[in-house]
Amino acid sequence: MKNDTLRVPDATLYYELRGSGPLLVLVGAPMGTRFFGPLADLLAADNTVLTTDPRGIGASVLDAPESDSAAEQRADDLARLIEHVDAGPAAVFGSSGGAVTALALAQRHPALVHTVIAHEPPLNEVLEDRDERHAAIEDIIATYESGDVPGAWKKFLVNAGAPPPPHLEGPPPDAQQVADERFWFLHEMRGTSRFRPDVAALRAGGARIVIGLGQESAGQLLDRTSHAMAALLGAEPVLFPGGHIAFVLDPPGFAPRLREVLRDE
Incomplete structure (x- = not known):
C-alpha cells in the first residue's frame, strides 16, 4: 500500500493506493480510509484501489478547520486525486455521504468516471417530505451544539429509522474520533x-x-432516499448484502457482490 498526501487549494488530502489494474475509488463521508481498508485489501487483487479521508476528516486537514464540507467540494477533491494518480477514468463506490460525493463527481467531472455505485445516499432533497427531514437534521445539529452528544446520536438514529447499535464495551474515543464526529455533525x-x-x-x-x-435497510430513511433517487434515474435500487455499513462489518461478504455489480455493465 502507498499512502501520501495531495495539496489542493484549501486543504491537504490524505489518500491510500493499493493493488494494480483498473482504478476503483472507495469513498465515504464521514468514513475515511480506516473504514475502507479491509475491503480495499480484498479488491486490490485485481484493481488499483484509491481510498481517502474526506476533507476535514482524519488526516485530510483543512486550512480553515471550521469550514463546511459540501458534496461539490468533495467531488472536486476526488477529481484532483483521480487526476493525480493518473489511472482513470474510475469506477467509484460511494457509501452514505460518499454516495452523494460520487454522484456530484459524475455531474461535475464526467470524463473522470465511467461507473458510480451510490450506496444508500442520504438525499433528503429527493423526498416529498424534504422540509420535515431538513428540520430533523437541524434539530440534530442543534442538539449536538448544545453539548448533548448522546441525545444528538439518539435523534440521528430515530430520524434514520435505524436500530440502535449493540452496546459494545471498548476504549473511549480518541481525540481524532471526537474531532471527526464534531466535524460531521457541525460541518x-x-x-x-x-x-x-x-x-x-x-x-x-x-x-x-x-x-x-x-438488504437489511428496508423501512429506513435511506431505503426511501435510495428508491427515490433510483426512480429519478428510471431504475430500481440494486441490492447489496447487509445494512448501511455492511462493507465495514463484513468485507468478505460484501466484496463479491460489489465485484458482481461492477462487472454487470
Whole structure:
C-alpha cells in the first residue's frame, strides 16, 4: 500500500493506493480510509484501489478547520486525486455521504468516471417530505451544539429509522474520533443531506449510475432516499448484502457482490 498526501487549494488530502489494474475509488463521508481498508485489501487483487479521508476528516486537514464540507467540494477533491494518480477514468463506490460525493463527481467531472455505485445516499432533497427531514437534521445539529452528544446520536438514529447499535464495551474515543464526529455533525451533515442531484447532467455525462441498497435497510430513511433517487434515474435500487455499513462489518461478504455489480455493465 502507498499512502501520501495531495495539496489542493484549501486543504491537504490524505489518500491510500493499493493493488494494480483498473482504478476503483472507495469513498465515504464521514468514513475515511480506516473504514475502507479491509475491503480495499480484498479488491486490490485485481484493481488499483484509491481510498481517502474526506476533507476535514482524519488526516485530510483543512486550512480553515471550521469550514463546511459540501458534496461539490468533495467531488472536486476526488477529481484532483483521480487526476493525480493518473489511472482513470474510475469506477467509484460511494457509501452514505460518499454516495452523494460520487454522484456530484459524475455531474461535475464526467470524463473522470465511467461507473458510480451510490450506496444508500442520504438525499433528503429527493423526498416529498424534504422540509420535515431538513428540520430533523437541524434539530440534530442543534442538539449536538448544545453539548448533548448522546441525545444528538439518539435523534440521528430515530430520524434514520435505524436500530440502535449493540452496546459494545471498548476504549473511549480518541481525540481524532471526537474531532471527526464534531466535524460531521457541525460541518458535513447539513450540506450532504441538502445536495440535490442534477438528473439531466448525470444522464448527459454518460457514466453508468447504480443506486445501491442494503438488504437489511428496508423501512429506513435511506431505503426511501435510495428508491427515490433510483426512480429519478428510471431504475430500481440494486441490492447489496447487509445494512448501511455492511462493507465495514463484513468485507468478505460484501466484496463479491460489489465485484458482481461492477462487472454487470
